Amino acid sequence: MGTILILNKFMKDLEFPLFKTKIENSPKFDLTDVKQRKEYFELKAGEEIKKLKEYLKENTFIVYLLGKKNSGKGTYAKMFKEVVDKDRVEHFSIGDMIREVDKELKGGEKKKELINFLEKNYRGFVPLEKIIKSLENRSTSKLLPSELILALAKREIAKRGRKAIFVDGFPREMDQVSYSLFFRDLIEYRKDPDIFVLIDVPEAVIDERIKNRVICPLCQTSRSLKLLPTTEVGYNQKEKEFHLICDNSECKGARMVVKEGDQLGIEPIRERLKTDESLIKRAFSLYGIPKVLLRNSVPKNKAKEFVDDYEITPEYSYEWDEKNGKVKIIEKPWQILDDNKVPCYSLMPPPVVVSLIKQIVEALNLT
Numbered sequence: 001m002g003t004i005l006i007l008n009k010f011m012k013d014l015e016f017p018l019f020k021t022k023i024e025n026s027p028k029f030d031l032t033d034v035k036q037r038k039e040y041f042e043l044k045a046g047e048e049i050k051k052l053k054e055y056l057k058e059n060t061f062i063v064y065l066l067g068k069k070n071s072g073k074g075t076y077a078k079m080f081k082e083v084v085d086k087d088r089v090e091h092f093s094i095g096d097m098i099r100e101v102d103k104e105l106k107g108g109e110k111k112k113e114l115i116n117f118l119e120k121n122y123r124g125f126v127p128l129e130k131i132i133k134s135l136e137n138r139s140t141s142k143l144l145p146s147e148l149i150l151a152l153a154k155r156e157i158a159k160r161g162r163k164a165i166f167v168d169g170f171p172r173e174m175d176q177v178s179y180s181l182f183f184r185d186l187i188e189y190r191k192d193p194d195i196f197v198l199i200d201v202p203e204a205v206i207d208e209r210i211k212n213r214v215i216c217p218l219c220q221t222s223r224s225l226k227l228l229p230t231t232e233v234g235y236n237q238k239e240k241e242f243h244l245i246c247d248n249s250e251c252k253g254a255r256m257v258v259k260e261g262d263q264l265g266i267e268p269i270r271e272r273l274k275t276d277e278s279l280i281k282r283a284f285s286l287y288g289i290p291k292v293l294l295r296n297s298v299p300k301n302k303a304k305e306f307v308d309d310y311e312i313t314p315e316y317s318y319e320w321d322e323k324n325g326k327v328k329i330i331e332k333p334w335q336i337l338d339d340n341k342v343p344c345y346s347l348m349p350p351p352v353v354v355s356l357i358k359q360i361v362e363a364l365n366l367t
């Protein structure tokens with residue numbers, strides 16, 4: 001009884017430390033601009049990036065990304081790749097892999113190859129025929145056995161050649177945490193260091209990201225009226241409503257729209273978020289494997305000390321300027337309450353990636 005209480009208390013207090021990215025007298029950068037972002041990384045993590053580039057010439061590593069759904073795992077991994085080494089780093093998403101497999105199963109040569117591969121490489125408790133069947137008529141809620149995911153991941157990683165990989169989407173269930181401890185052996189990366197990267201994002205951030213998301217009906221690009229507008233904002237005078245115009249010139253001014261169900265925010269994914277939280281806690285308590293802790297938010301009263309103003313995510317609101325017939329855009333720091341109801345700011349992806357880069361350098365002992 002006593003042990004359980006202590007454990008519960010520990011889990012409740014699972015604290016992600018604040019990471020200082022503030023530099024005295026830093027010039028102001030527009031972090032949405034590719035060129036300025038490059039200069040920003042050079043200033044804030046130039047030395048560490050150099051060390052990683054050098055390391056990656058001969059070596060690799062494996063990172064397991066663990067964060068709640070929509071916490072930005074893919075964004076961080078892709079930005080790390082962009083900044084550190086496009087050719088030697090790979091973002092490997094299990095979700096994307098399964099979608100690819102779904103396509104292969106549509107038939108033809110590829111389907112034959114896939115089944116052939118699985119007949120040779122799959123070992124598990126569910127017969128292969130049954131798995132193929134369930135893959136073919138799968139509803140998204142139905143889980144695939146871990147043994148199958150691992151066999152497919154091995155095939156996919158072998159295709160890409162030897163690179164540092166950020167695994168996104170594994171472990172996805174509690175039983176997979178133990179598998180991940182042996183993952184590098186399974187994919188024949190035996191000697192390469194592996195690292196758990198745990199991401200802490202307030203649920204309010206995830207909720208608002210979903211609720212404000214809009215997509216282009218033509219090219220499916222996703223943006224946010226509140227958090228990530230396009231260059232042109234439109235206004236419908238009759239409905240008194242603002243909307244984004246897709247930036248893609250091929251879409252010829254298409255009006256971006258809310259996706260069905262997004263207005264519900266995190267409600268439909270609550271169960272998923274709970275599982276994700278347990279996974280993070282489980283990984284947090286692992287021994288013998290380095291852990292990198294990333295936080296998306298910084299308490300309002302600590303912001304001045306830890307981050308530069310331009311590292312905070314802005315929120316946008318709009319007013320209709322009747323006289324000039326123009327939309328007026330108002331920008332201010334986006335404030336949310338974190339899971340403990342503390343007023344916080346949410347960070348832009350680059351400062352989180354600075355923290356990722358520096359902590360990975362440390363985990364790899366490149367000092």
Ligand SMILES: [Zn+2]
Pocket residue numbers: 216217218219220221246247248251254
């Ligand atoms: Zn478009």
